[in-house]
Amino acid sequence: MFAIVDCNNFYASCERLFRPELEGQPIVVLSNNDGCVIARSNEAKALGIPMGAPEFKFRQEMKQKGIHVFSSNYPLYGDLSARVMSVLEYLSPNIEIYSIDEAFADMRGFNHFDLNTHGLEVREKILKWIGMPVSIGFGSTKTLSKIANRVAKKTPKSGGVFVFDSQQQIDNVLKKIAIGDVWGIGRKWSMSLQHCGIHSAYDLAQADSTWIRRKYSVVMQRTQRELNGENCISIEELPEKKQLLVSRSFKNKITNYQLLRSLISGYVARACEKLRKQHSVASSIQVFIRTSPFNDSPKYSNAGTVSLNQYSADTATFIKMATYILENIYKDGYEYQKGGIMILDIIPDSKQQLCLFQPEKYDSNARQRMKLMDHVNNKYGRQTLRLGSESKKRWYMNQNLLSPKYTTSWNDILRVK
Structure with a gap:
């Protein structure tokens, strides 16, 4: 059994954490040099702001709709990410940090646990200790746990935690998951699969395995096997970077x-x-x-x-x-x-x-x-010693909408009056 913990709208949640008046307000976060939208709160999504939207094209629209816009604050996001990851030892001793806002957990040996209750307790710890809302999905493979996490996010009554505990339940969910929303299947593969009549995760799980491997690759076949509950992708506690x-x-x-x-x-x-x-x-x-x-x-x-x-x-x-x-x-x-x-x-x-x-x-x-x-x-400090070909001047990005570095800069620590 695997779990995946995913911070909800991570960058937007980081900005909201120290600005409680922004709770329920639409938020977007911009890329380097305030270029494009790279993160949106649920409220901003509902207002129709697309991911990747150039800021200069949507500036007036976002202003009219009362959307709060922030420059990327990577020191803040990195620090809060590290804090969330440090709490995950309460979920499992074997953790793979997958990205700044996601981590897989190996849940083998937790058979005697009520995973739903365990997940809710860990979720509550993260929310109480750090203030970060997360969703947790449990499945017999990494791919199924990703889908379970998606259900946890989309289903308010789940309380942010969802556990796959029967094959019938898995089949019912897979039928509702579009093929393009399956972990590891990009846009080109999604279009090709749909052209072949495979429109849902369930369709892929039921397809002929030999045909899948011959037409696509062993990677696609591995995804199919994972959808059928066969563990093909193990936990990498310290995955080596390839580039x-x-x-x-x-x-x-x-x-x-x-x-x-x-x-x-x-x-x-x-x-x-x-x-x-x-x-x-x-x-x-x-x-x-x-x-x-x-x-x-x-x-x-x-x-x-x-x-x-x-x-x-x-x-x-x-x-x-x-x-x-x-x-x-x-x-x-x-x-x-x-x-x-x-x-x-x-x-x-x-x-x-x-x-x-x-x-x-x-x-x-x-x-x-x-x-x-x-x-x-x-x-x-960085560049105290440097090679002569490096620029003497540090070239800072455009960050005209940057929030304070609340947790990493002495000058930006909140003051209680």
Whole structure:
């Protein structure tokens, strides 16, 4: 048996937590640089504000409808997420943090528990201790637990907790779940399945397994088996990251190569810092840049990837490769609106193979340099020590509607009068 805990409208709930007067009020949260809507309260959804809506296009409508708009406050969201996850040990000792607002729990060994009561107790703890509303779904597989969680959210009388406890109950629910709402089935697969007469989760569960694998893939077949109660996806308590992405929409359009290079170098430095923090190394990097798709200026986008001869976590090595890529994809005459990098082919530092022509794992001198840099920056603040190609100036995002960092900044702690 598995459970999944999902924070309800997480970003909007975080904003509401310290502003009780917003209870019942419509809320939306915007992406980097206040670009698009990335989170909505139920009230905002009911008013017809779509996910991904560009803020500038819906600004007047949101104002007229009395919608409260916030910039993304990632320090606040990250801290509240960590607090929620810390309470989940009361649900199960085996937890997999799936995203900032979701976590799976392995419920094996809880056969003697009334799972509905147990779930309600944990939900009440999270609400009382942190103030975060959550929904909890229980199922014999991860896929079924995701569907159970959906039922818990959509059914007020459930109290925010739903447990699949019979096959008839599972079948009845699966018949009501659209195929596009099944975990792991994207829009293209959904359209293809519907074209083949598979419109619900129940239809997929009853389809011929051999045909599913032949027409789609073993991944789709695995989803089908999970819908039929066969556990195919186990709990990963500390899943290894396969890639690291750092990207930003720029506050102002960039037309200068040197400035763009310094920003990309900063993104590489941040990604390599994360790489070392998780004790990993990588052998490939991708750089991408693009202009805005929304204005009338000339459009251009491009990306490039380079592989290293040896696994590394050395910032200087990856910046050198990123600069090489940028030199090849950059074109003058365009106003660049977004850029980023992706570190690929990540493995644990302890598992890398030795190179015949470079027998040491990654250069011990580079390792010592990075260790010193990380130590200084952890103690005195990020970019205290940096490479020369990184921007001297920290480029902040547009966050004109940013709420206080109530739990992570001394200056923003609430004052009781």
